[in-house]
Amino acid sequence: MTSRAYLDAATAEPLHPAAREVLLAALDSGWADPARLHHEGRTARLLLDNARAVLAESIGVRPDEVFLTTSGTAAIHSGLLAVTAARRRVGDRVVHSAVEHSAVLHGATAAGTANEVAVDALGRVDVEAFAAQLQQPGVAVAALQSANHEVATRQPIAEVAELCQAHQVPLFVDAAASIAHDAVPAGWSVLTASAHKWGGPAGVGxxxxxxxxxxxxxxxxxxxxDGLSPGHPNVPAALAAAAALQARLTEADELNKQHRAWIDELRHRVAADIPDVEVVGDPEDRLPHVLTFSCLYVDGEALVTALDAEGFSVSSGSACTASTLRPSHVLAAMGVLTHGNVRISLGRTSTHEEVDRFATVLPRIVQRIRAEVGL
Structure with missing residues (x-):
């Protein structure tokens, strides 16, 4: 039986060994309510404070600037709603790129009046159009992801941050796709991330x-x-998330070098070996571990299913609504091919053998699916 290759690390990474070790230990020592004054409560509080300090150091902020939520989505929603509500006297407009994660799009609509800014064919936001939106009255907050979660293109955070500062508009950055893979951008007011993206447990934002x-x-x-995430915190999970991020950052340079080389190889082989395929996203200014391409005359669900049967776990459709198999709003905003698309994302356990086998098997699968529909 062919061994499986998990190539969907941008959705979730397997639990990092460092996180597993800490999680198991913390289940026995960090189970109490950290708000209580008894011995068990104080122990849980110490562990929670340690987790917050490690996360803060990894991100480059102070511990009292870090709040823990139940997910990255919860962090986005609570952050966007709270910062918009605090600026009601200014207005309720939320300026955002057209390729934000669905959690940002939903949060922007719930927070106020959403104003979308177009992107180019590489998925990068139009900075001049973004600046023009910031000049309009009533802007409460601007939202721009650090890098795109589907096509890996980095966004011009530094440039947009300067514009936001000039107009005294807080900048909200969804950094879930880039944390542990790329440097944390500067100039933001609010930043969100999700632990399962870097090998921490799910349920920690x-x-x-x-x-x-x-x-x-x-x-x-x-x-x-501070009221931003009500309820009893999951102390063991927070500790495991912090341990995973700390460990992942020590591996980042080596993994990024490997992943960039392997993705470059895949970009070349997919484009060369498969007719009528479009490889999307910036080929250079991008995250190192993600590749997305679209195949003409191929159904995305059929392609994912066929690849799964061959032992490959990949994503298709919009990365945030894949279960609905709706066309990707990111690819649509870029004006590129939206059907038959696949996202490959490498993790710490990925190997070159898996990448090579994927590139070898893919052309045959695409050819077979096209033949089945008479092409």
């Missing part, structure tokens, strides 16, 4: 808020996380 950024939660709040 990070919401970082720079001092001086006003927040006004619009939901019932309690004493936890």
């Amino acid at each position: 990070v919401l970082a808020v720079r001092k001086g950024t006003r927040l006004a939660p619009t939901w019932p709040v309690d004493e936890r996380e």
